[in-house]
Amino acid sequence: MGVRAAFGEHFDVPFGYLNTASIGIPPARAADAVDNAVRRWRSGAANPPEFDESVAVARAAWARLVGVDAGSVAIGSNVAQLVSLVASGVPDGARVLTLRGEFTSLTFPFAARGLEVVEVGPEELVARAPEFDLVAVSVVQSADGAIADLEGLRAAGTRVLLDATQAVGWLPLSLSWADWVVGTCYKWLLSPRGAAWLAVGAGAAELTHPLAANWYAGEDPWQTVYDLPLRLAGNARAYDLSPVWLAHVGAAESLTWLAGLDLARVRDHCVGLADSLLTGLDLPPRGSAIIALDLPGVADRLAAAGIRCAQRAGRSRLSFHLYNTPKDVDAVLGAL
Secondary structure, X not given: OOEEEEOOEEEEOOOOEOEOOOOOOOOHHHHHHHHHHHHHHHOOOOOHHHHHHHHHHHHHHHHHHHOOOHHHEEEEOOHHHHHHHHHOOOOOOOEEXXXXXXXXXXXXXXXXXXXEEEEEOOOOHHHHHHHOOEEEEEOEOOOOOOEOOHHHHHHHOOEEEEEOOOOOOOOOOOOOOOOEEEEEOXXXXXXXXXXXXXXXXXXXXXXXXXXXXXXXXXXXXXXXXXXXXXXXXXXXXHHOOOOOHHHHHHHHHHHHHHHOOOHHHHHHXXXXXXXXXXXXXXXXXXXXXXEEEOOOOHHHHHHHOOOEOEEEOOEEEEEOOOOOOHHHHHHHHHHO
């Protein structure tokens, strides 16, 4: 395994690693920060309040990456957990519209609540949005990298919940118009699994329930760990869940670095590689960092060549991040 340099950071990632949409590879400084935190933990040097800084830094960086105010952002550990705060607050009988094949962490909390969830194709989503109380959709689809019509959804006038998990980190975003934005850390944000965020729009707070109200959601967490009354924070921290410490240590490093990059340049790099692969296979470009191939024997040939990717919805999914290079494209073309 060689060390790759990309956008000013270093990565211990082999050529042919095209599986960021499943699990991202951290920059060396993020891995080192987590390693140092583990060393402090194992030696008894760690002190719980010291992790608050990492939580705050990662929260602010995620807010910057999706284009919202940090005061509107709550923390959790996974997408479904945070979506449940929304699903529990929407009115009884609400109808939810989503895309066919949407990742179920976004849809199952509504279905479990007993709400009607209707799936449509991408060509119908915007046109049918006014018929529903809420649209829940990923900015970029997990299965094939398709990008949602965000401007169409914004103009539709229906409340919108966006899952930015497969977009934030490579796609420039400005999502302050959405009622809710959710996302997790361990894919394109190159962090340990265990941190996620939910941005709550100004008009959506009354529909967002602190379903798991806990000490960390208090106005002064370290002073309100005992006894009633309930003293929740006055902003989106009221929805906070107690943090997974080591995940936020890594996220603080990776997200701060990513938030300081020119995301348009990152997008052009990632999409350029993905589209060049499609062109090399005589397929039309798609303008996404995620592509899905449905070719005879593709999975076996990629595996035999040491290409790391994922099988999703019956196709081979390949994802290109900032540490990938044309050599990765050449490796795939050589295998196919």
